Amino acid sequence: MVxxxxxxxxxxxxxxxxxxxxxxxxxxxxxxxxGRLAVGHTLVISNEHAVGVQDVSPDALSAAALLVQRISRALAAAIGAEGVNVLNASGPNSDQSVDHLHFHVVPRWAGDDLDTWPRGRSSHQPPDDWLDAVHAHLGT
Structure with missing residues (x-):
């Protein structure tokens, strides 16, 4: 705890x-x-303090992901949510609002007029060998 x-x-x-x-x-x-984007908008948080997906333990991340699934199913059954958007921002420059791992589970319905999908594109230019570097870090 922090x-x-x-x-x-x-x-x-x-x-x-x-x-x-x-x-x-x-x-x-x-x-x-x-702060609710829709009826049923839920935050799923890790009980372990970690800033984001980069530094959380595998067990805590797994527990959070499984709870995201349970919440999504409960929202479908209880309020008829046809789908969900699962939103997460992790770490500096990600627009993370609270420095503690959390996922927004936002129920969705046809014609609900909510737009949660990014429309822009990053202007950041990576080095030419970025893909090789990612493979090297993954060991693939």
Whole structure:
């Protein structure tokens, strides 16, 4: 736990929160009403403090991913969500709002007028050998 992290504080029982699920390794909560993108919008967080997918333990990441699936199925059954967008930003320059691993599970319906898909493209120019470097780090 990190004392200055809002998600760690909520996991520690500090502050008002609407929990949908409290697990040993991952939990799910509703965002504050002003931050909800749709009815049922849920945040799935790792109970382990990690900034993002790059530094979280494999067990905590697995638990969070499995909870994303459970929440998605529950939203389909309970409120008829036809699909979900699962959104995550991890690390510096990713537009991450809270430096604690979390996934937004946003229910979707035909014609709901919500646009969560990026429309622009990065202007960053990688080195010519970027793909070889990725393969080298992956060991493939």
């Amino acid at each position: 004392a200055t992290c809002i998600f760690c504080q909520l996991l520690d029982g500090q502050g008002p929160v609407e929990w949908l699920h409290r697990g040993d390794r991952a939990s799910a909560l509703l965002p504050r009403p002003q």
